[in-house]
Amino acid sequence: MNNKEKLLRDWERHCDQVQQSTPESLSESKAEKERRKKRLLNNYQKFFEYYFPHYCDDGKTKCATYHIEAAEAVKNNQEIDLFLNWHRGAAKSTHADVGIPLWMMLQDEIHFMLLMGFNEAKTRRLLGDIQAELQYNQRIIQDFGKKFNYGNWADGEFKTKDGVLFMAMSILQDPSGLRNQSWRPDYICFDDFENVKKAKNKVLVKEAVHNILAGFKEAMHKGRQRCVYAQNRKVKDGILDGLLDRIGQIETTQIIEVKPFDKDGIPTWPERYSEEYWNEKKKNTTWRVWMCEYWLEPVEDGNVFLKEWIQYKAMPVESWGEYDAIVGYGDLSYRATSDHKAIKVWGLKLKKREFHLLKSFVRQCDISIAADWLYEFHESLPEEIQDMITWYIEGNFIQDDFINDFDEEGVKRGYFIPISPDKRSKPDKFLRIERIAAFYHRGQVYYNAIEKDSNDMKIAEDHLLAFEKGSGAPDDSPDADEGAFYYLSKHRVQSEVEVSFGGKRHNARW
Numbered sequence: 001m002n003n004k005e006k007l008l009r010d011w012e013r014h015c016d017q018v019q020q021s022t023p024e025s026l027s028e029s030k031a032e033k034e035r036r037k038k039r040l041l042n043n044y045q046k047f048f049e050y051y052f053p054h055y056c057d058d059g060k061t062k063c064a065t066y067h068i069e070a071a072e073a074v075k076n077n078q079e080i081d082l083f084l085n086w087h088r089g090a091a092k093s094t095h096a097d098v099g100i101p102l103w104m105m106l107q108d109e110i111h112f113m114l115l116m117g118f119n120e121a122k123t124r125r126l127l128g129d130i131q132a133e134l135q136y137n138q139r140i141i142q143d144f145g146k147k148f149n150y151g152n153w154a155d156g157e158f159k160t161k162d163g164v165l166f167m168a169m170s171i172l173q174d175p176s177g178l179r180n181q182s183w184r185p186d187y188i189c190f191d192d193f194e195n196v197k198k199a200k201n202k203v204l205v206k207e208a209v210h211n212i213l214a215g216f217k218e219a220m221h222k223g224r225q226r227c228v229y230a231q232n233r234k235v236k237d238g239i240l241d242g243l244l245d246r247i248g249q250i251e252t253t254q255i256i257e258v259k260p261f262d263k264d265g266i267p268t269w270p271e272r273y274s275e276e277y278w279n280e281k282k283k284n285t286t287w288r289v290w291m292c293e294y295w296l297e298p299v300e301d302g303n304v305f306l307k308e309w310i311q312y313k314a315m316p317v318e319s320w321g322e323y324d325a326i327v328g329y330g331d332l333s334y335r336a337t338s339d340h341k342a343i344k345v346w347g348l349k350l351k352k353r354e355f356h357l358l359k360s361f362v363r364q365c366d367i368s369i370a371a372d373w374l375y376e377f378h379e380s381l382p383e384e385i386q387d388m389i390t391w392y393i394e395g396n397f398i399q400d401d402f403i404n405d406f407d408e409e410g411v412k413r414g415y416f417i418p419i420s421p422d423k424r425s426k427p428d429k430f431l432r433i434e435r436i437a438a439f440y441h442r443g444q445v446y447y448n449a450i451e452k453d454s455n456d457m458k459i460a461e462d463h464l465l466a467f468e469k470g471s472g473a474p475d476d477s478p479d480a481d482e483g484a485f486y487y488l489s490k491h492r493v494q495s496e497v498e499v500s501f502g503g504k505r506h507n508a509r510w
Contacts, residue, residue, distance in 0.1 A: 008154065011128050015136045021054035022139040037143050041107055044071035048099045051139050055094050057272075064269040066258050067091065071100050074187075074226055075109070079252050083229045083244070086258040088293040090269065096189045096230035098129050104187065104226075105164055106144055111224075112165045112180040114188040116216065118195045118208075120156070120170040126191060127168040128153035134160060171208050171239075175219040186224035188216060194231050199238035209242035234292040236300055260294055283363075284455060287474070288462035302468025304433075309440040310461060312449040315347070315356055320385050323347035325491045326358070329422070329483035330374075330393040331476045332367060341370040342477040344460070345377075345389065346484040348491060355439055355485065357447045360456040362463065362477045371409040378417055391419040392487060394479075422483055430469045433478045436485045 028036070040047040045063045048071075053059040066086070073082055086092050097115060104110045115130075117123035133140060135148040151158030157167040165180040171193050178185055190212065198204050217227060231240050247253050258268050260278045267273045282290055291299045301307065320326065325348045333339030345359040361373050378386055410416035426432060439445050451457045459477070466473035 007125060011125075011132065011153075014129070015132045017054055018132050019136040019138060021058065022051070022137045024138050024142045033143070041103070044068055044075075044099075044103055047103050048095070051102075051137060052094075052099060052133070055091070055099070062271040064090070064258075064271065066256055066268065067095050067099075070095060070228075070256055071103060073254050073256075074100055074104065074228065075107075077226070077252070077254075078223060079225045081227045081229070081247055081250075081253045083240075083248075083253070083255040084231070084258075085233055085240075085255060085296055086230075087232060087260050087296060089260075089273075090258055092230040092232070093126060093129075093191055096228045097126050097191055098133060100228070101187055101189065102130065102133060102140075105160075106140075110164060110187045111183040112178075112185045112187070112221070113167070114175075114178070114185045114216065115166070115168045116171050116188060116190045116193060116212075117168075118171060118193045118198070120168065120173070123168040123170065123191070124153055124156050127156070127158075127166060130166055131158050171212055171216070173211075175211075175216045178219050184219060184221040185216070186221040187226045187228075188220065189228045189230060191230040193229075194235055194238050194240055196235050196238075199235045202237075205237070205239055205242055208239045209246065212239075212243065213246060232293065233296050233298060235298045257296060259296055286455060286458040286462055287362075288466070299462070299466050299473060301465045302471055302473070304437050304467055305440060305464050307465055309437075309443075309445070310464075311443065311446045312452055313446050314450055315358055315446075315448040316450060317381060317385065320347060320358065320381075320388070322349070323356070323388070324350045325488055326385075326389045327484045327487045328374075328389050328391045329480045329487070330370070330391075330419075331480035331483065332370060332394060333476060340364055340459075340463075340474045340476040341367065342460075342480040343370060343374060344477065344480040344484055346481070346488060348488040350491070353444050355445045355488065357445070357457075357460070357481075359448070359451065360454070360460045360477075362456050362459040368405045368409070371406045374406070374417065375409050375413055379413075390487065391417060392422045392483060393419050394422055394483070422486075424486070429475065429479060433467060433475065433482045436482055439485070 040050055045068050048063055048067070049056050049059065056062070070082060070084060073080060084092050084096060101110055101113050105113075113130075115123055115127050117126065131148065131153045140147070145161075147160045147162065147164075149159050149161045153168070156169070157165065159165050163181065165183075167178075169175070171190065175185075193208070217225065220227075229240070229243065233240050244255075248255070260273065260281075261267045261275065265275060267275055267278060281294075285294070288299050291297045326345065327348075328343060328345045330341075330343040332341050340362055341364075343361040344357065347356040347358050348354070349356065359377060361370065361377075363369070378389075381389075406419065407416070447457065447461070463474050463477040464481070467475060467478050
């Protein structure tokens with residue numbers, strides 16, 4: 001089955017779902033039917049939940065307040081640029097591509113809809129969702145008649161019996177001359193138009209922004225210019241930022257920003273997502289993905305550590321006895337959950353001049369969880385490996401009251417892991433961490449391939465790549481790495497080479 005056949009098969013399955021999910025309502029008089037239709041058309045929430053139960057968990061999930069806010073903003077403004085900066089899973093496409101335009105069309109407010117994206121083929125697939133509703137939604141057909149006339153989403157356009165044209169295009173195409181009889185485009189939805197890789201090409205970004213503003217917006221119908229931008233901000237200085245720089249402050253622009261939960265941890269769409277759901281999602285999602293896709297704060301690689309410098313190879317516990325030294329270093333935050341706790345376990349192979357990241361713990365959690373993890377990890381190791389590891393922790397925390405969590409864990413288990421304080425007088429954190437980049441650059445650093453798919457290792461990698469002065473990226477994990485490197489560098493070997501750490505010079509004796 002080729003790709004086109006698969007797309008058509010998927011679309012047919014979706015159409016079956018639409019048809020089966022929208023049985024005709026109970027019999028009613030013509031007057032009752034008209035009153036019901038009027039009530040639904042006057043209330044977007046009721047309209048959407050009645051006609052699209054397949055987008056509402058079979059009628060179990062109500063619309064979020066921001067879905068209603070977006071629909072009313074479009075309805076109440078014939079000229080608007082509405083930016084939906086909503087987190088992943090907030091139903092941007094469902095409402096901007098399907099619910100809102102069909103609600104408007106059935107009120108004779110849309111005559112020519114353009115659906116725009118970065119990739120035309122993907123945008124056509126989104127157009128198929130609209131066609132499926134007009135062709136197979138039994139509730140729409142019962143109340144408004146058969147609307148679909150001719151054309152096909154797979155070819156990029158179709159038309160209704162009322163003469164409404166729906167068309168899919170790429171944001172880089174030429175919109176000149178677009179017309180549906182006397183109507184130019186009067187509703188444009190720019191959906192998923194940001195491309196993270198292409199955003200690095202500033203010429204392409206500039207071209208896309210110009211084409212949207214000087215091309216498509218200028219090609220719209222006079223007095224009917226409703227533009228909806230369904231795109232969360234997952235990249236800096238991309239197309240979305242370019243648009244907001246140009247039109248973000250004008251009177252007809254509205255921005256609705258929605259994160260998974262508010263500052264008090266209350267879900268913004270409680271009808272669909274619980275507080276427990278988001279806690280689990282955040283825990284099981286890498287930091288970079290969470291920030292970019294859910295928290296609307298894009299993270300980019302810094303200019304200190306490069307992705308190509310990170311190498312992986314298997315380091316089974318059975319082989320850890322071959323290391324000349326193993327250091328575990330903890331960098332712990334004061335606040336319970338806002339900052340990250342990092343415990344990194346590194347091994348040193350002197351002859352190969354290699355540093356190996358054996359195990360990683362990087363989480364936003366209470367200190368007691370970090371203490372429990374440390375003891376669990378320690379107990380999972382053979383006794384001879386336990387004796388090899390030297391443990392250090394940021395000196396400030398050794399004397400702090402909450403280090404008692406580690407002691408309490410030891411009391412509970414009947415023994416204590418000896419942990420020494422790192423009492424160095426440390427210079428600038430950025431300079432200290434930056435210095436270990438030289439080992440990455442020389443190919444002397446490897447990560448444990450056995451741990452590659454663990455969330456802790458993924459977050460450690462994300463934080464390292466994002467590290468840059470002034471970036472605002474969490475630095476607890478890179479700081480723990482620096483501490484481990486510092487103590488491993490003090491290990492005596494046969495030949496001496498001076499290596500600089502933390503502003504002091506030590507004999508590493510390579």
